[in-house]
Amino acid sequence: MTSIFDDIKSAFSRGNNSLHQLILINVVVFAVLIILRTIMTLSGSGGLFSYLLTFFVISSDLTLFAYRPWTLFTYFFTHLEFFHILFNLLNLYWFGMLIREYLGDKRLVNLYVLGGLAGGLFYLLTYNTIPYLQLRGDSFMMGASGSVIAVMVAAATLLPNYTFNLILLGPIRIKYIAAVMVLLSISGAVGSNAGGNIAHLGGAILGFFYIRQLQRGSDWGRPVQAVLDFFRGLFQRRSRLKVSYKNPDRPYAATSSAAGPSGGTSAHGTPSQMEIDQILDKISVSGYESLTKEEKQKLFKASQK
Structure with missing residues (x-):
């Protein structure tokens, strides 16, 4: 167990590692919930676990949601079924690698968070305005599907002709993979998992417009990074090191010697x-x-x- 905790600590101590960190958070939350569900069910406290779960999943009941607004964030890190989390994390890894390679770690996190928020808000909006969904009664939703499909559609918008080699099918352009996923989500919006598929659509819309706006020079993820940087600052120790120059007559000597080539690139x-x-x-x-x-x-x- 010590080795596992060391691996987790190491994953979060390294920079430029957001893809693995997102996957790890989902896996750890999944493992903790599965252990709790098993223990509580065997001890006759299954009802208590169901109540505990309502603090992590998002409810279509606006009154309940008003008391637990944080569930708009926690729901897209919450899974209870093995194949649910498996397929979500596999897609997150495959398509997240593309986003990470071309846009960097920060924008991958932006897409994941914004896709989850868009999916959750779209779920709340539709379940409280569309008569067909209102007749289904209150429901709960969990899972990273909205976030994952935001990353998937973003990658397909960014690199539409990039190909994945699929088993039995061979090389397929990712724009077609994303299109099929969106069509399946539209079809499923009137099925047994209507809430989840509606969240998919919210995430897909976000992923598409995120890339389109980024190509126009506008990054919708800046507020996400500002919030994350704020919380990182709370947990990071401030450095007590002081910088001084031995030669006060040449305070900028080190900078000038390390300057980069002409053309606008900085010293680093x-x-x-x-x-x-x-x-x-x-x-x-x-x-x-x-x-x-x-x-x-x-x-x-x-x-x-």
């Missing part, structure tokens, strides 16, 4: 805003696939700021 190799704007302009005209390897690396470095 971070591309300038002008370079990023040029890359984004190129993307809006020709798409991401037109970028060179160097331009992709610059875009990735910029996303880490």
Whole structure:
């Protein structure tokens, strides 16, 4: 057990590791809930577990939701069925790797969080305005599907002709994989898992427009990063190191000697805003696939700021 905890701690201590961190959070929450459900059920407290679960899943009942607004965030980290979490995390890994490679870790987290929020809000909106869904009565929803399909559709919008090799089917462009998932979600919106499929649609819409706005130079994920940076600051120790110069007559000597090449790149190799704007302009005209390897690396470095 000590080794497992060390692995978890290590995963969260490393930078540029958000994909594995998102997967790990989902797995840990799943494991804890499964253990609690088993213990409580065997001890005759299954009803208590069901009540406990309402603090993690999102309810279509607006009165109950008003008392537990945090469930708009916790529901997309909550699973109780093995195949539910398996398929969600496999898709998150496959498509998340593409987002991470081309847009960086921060924007992957942005997509996951915003997709989950969009899915949850769309679920609440439809279940309280559409007569067919209102007649079904109150329901609860859990799972990362809305977040995952946001990442999937975003990847397909970003790299529509990128191919995955599927078993028995061979190479398939991801735009067709995403399109099939959206069509299945539309069909399922009137099925037994209507709430989950509606959340899929909310996430899909978010994923598409997130990339479209990013290509226009607007990042919808900045508020997400601002909130996350705030909480990181609460848990990170402030450095007590002080920097001083031995030669007060040349305070900028170290900086000038480490300066990067001309063209707007900073001393640490971070591309300038002008370079990023040029890359984004190129993307809006020709798409991401037109970028060179160097331009992709610059875009990735910029996303880490």
